[in-house]
Amino acid sequence: MSTTTITGVTVWDGERERGLSDVTWEGDRILTVAPSAEGTVDTGLSLIPGLVDTHVHLDTDAVTGKADRAWGIITPPEERSLHALAHAQTAMRHGVTTLRDLASEPAYFALSRMLDSGVITGPRVLTAGPVGMTAGHGDLFTPPHYPHRPPVADSPDECRKLVRHWARAGADAIKVYTSGGILSIGDKVSWRNHTDAELAATVDEAHALGMLVAAHSHSVEGIDRALQAGVDSIEHGTAMSIAQMEILAERRIPVAPTLLIHVRLDARVEGTSDEAREKTLALSAVRDHTLTEGGRRDVRFVLGTDANGVFTTFGDQMEELRIMAARIGWDAERTLKSGTSDAADAIAMGQTVGRIRSGLGADLVLMDGRPWQDIAELDTARIRAVVSRGRLVAGELPTTRG
Numbered sequence: 001m002s003t004t005t006i007t008g009v010t011v012w013d014g015e016r017e018r019g020l021s022d023v024t025w026e027g028d029r030i031l032t033v034a035p036s037a038e039g040t041v042d043t044g045l046s047l048i049p050g051l052v053d054t055h056v057h058l059d060t061d062a063v064t065g066k067a068d069r070a071w072g073i074i075t076p077p078e079e080r081s082l083h084a085l086a087h088a089q090t091a092m093r094h095g096v097t098t099l100r101d102l103a104s105e106p107a108y109f110a111l112s113r114m115l116d117s118g119v120i121t122g123p124r125v126l127t128a129g130p131v132g133m134t135a136g137h138g139d140l141f142t143p144p145h146y147p148h149r150p151p152v153a154d155s156p157d158e159c160r161k162l163v164r165h166w167a168r169a170g171a172d173a174i175k176v177y178t179s180g181g182i183l184s185i186g187d188k189v190s191w192r193n194h195t196d197a198e199l200a201a202t203v204d205e206a207h208a209l210g211m212l213v214a215a216h217s218h219s220v221e222g223i224d225r226a227l228q229a230g231v232d233s234i235e236h237g238t239a240m241s242i243a244q245m246e247i248l249a250e251r252r253i254p255v256a257p258t259l260l261i262h263v264r265l266d267a268r269v270e271g272t273s274d275e276a277r278e279k280t281l282a283l284s285a286v287r288d289h290t291l292t293e294g295g296r297r298d299v300r301f302v303l304g305t306d307a308n309g310v311f312t313t314f315g316d317q318m319e320e321l322r323i324m325a326a327r328i329g330w331d332a333e334r335t336l337k338s339g340t341s342d343a344a345d346a347i348a349m350g351q352t353v354g355r356i357r358s359g360l361g362a363d364l365v366l367m368d369g370r371p372w373q374d375i376a377e378l379d380t381a382r383i384r385a386v387v388s389r390g391r392l393v394a395g396e397l398p399t400t401r402g
């Protein structure tokens with residue numbers, strides 16, 4: 001296996017600046033991060049870890065980028081998996097080298113394994129098996145009358161069985177819903193999803209089988225129930241109360257705020273239904289308050305975009321982080337941590353990615369500027385090269401030795 005060294009770049013390692021450095025990797029493994037020789041000229045280039053998006057959906061048409069419910073029904077799974085791959089590779093070329101899909105279908109488990117094995121070049125894709133109820137948020141992405149539906153679980157025992165089903169299939173995590181949603185058809189955000197007993201069984205079984213549980217929760221009630229069940233992350237968390245912020249901060253539970261998609265739904269990008277717009281506007285009224293107050297109380301917000309290739313695309317993660325900085329009131333370095341080291345820790349990948357450190361995976365983004373000093377410089381237009389699993393997948397590396 002050949003080694004590659006990039007010399008004389010300023011490294012920001014996922015937590016702090018390391019100065020002008022030489023970074024060497026072999027295959028998908030960083031070997032050394034060492035200070036550059038004295039007298040090395042600073043070219044203004046910097047190296048940051050590949051971004052980690054803890055919340056995406058790979059299940060849309062990667063060609064048209066249109067919201068089309070029929071597409072998911074008429075397109076066979078084999079073909080959908082290749083669209084998912086295209087989305088993942090698009091994200092990778094834009095500096096996002098780890099993605100967690102938060103409602104995976106069986107073909108994605110195979111995709112994830114093929115990427116891990118190196119058979120196909122692509123980012124790390126983590127998967128999550130959805131455990132939702134009949135008439136829940138997850139169930140109602142499929143039109144109500146349609147007979148072929150993803151599995152649902154309607155009792156504590158059925159929840160355990162579905163968790164086990166996903167574990168056997170190879171899922172990394174479990175997704176649950178404790179409130180209704182925006183893009184689902186015919187439900188209300190305020191609808192209770194699952195009983196407390198069903199949630200408790202799901203979380204217990206997932207933890208017993210080594211999987212984290214991510215909870216889709218918009219409402220105060222939904223967040224309370226997710227916290228009570230002991231989930232590992234809150235997705236959206238739109239209407240959290242001050243008391244909940246304090247609990248979330250104290251327990252260091254990650255929250256993926258999924259901002260950009262809501263900014264776009266509010267602005268009514270093409271394809272937004274009247275129903276989705278009505279729901280998102282009601283939530284927007286409380287979102288800004290949640291972010292500023294949550295930021296003040298040190299809630300652990302992490303990068304999670306809800307990117308699905310339609311309302312938010314697979315190159316928008318840097319924009320999401322810029323919006324997080326502005327709305328939460330964070331400085332650039334805190335923001336960048338939430339998209340690298342802290343995002344990796346949040347999905348139990350901190351021993352593999354999220355930092356530029358010897359022994360970790362070689363996911364690297366070479367950029368013009370210093371995005372940890374000025375978040376405006378965290379912009380895909382400034383990407384000079386992307387290395388994913390040790391392979392150069394976009395741009396060019398200057399001054400390399402091989």
Ligand SMILES: [Zn+2]
Nearest residue numbers: 055057102306
């Ligand atoms: Zn989502």
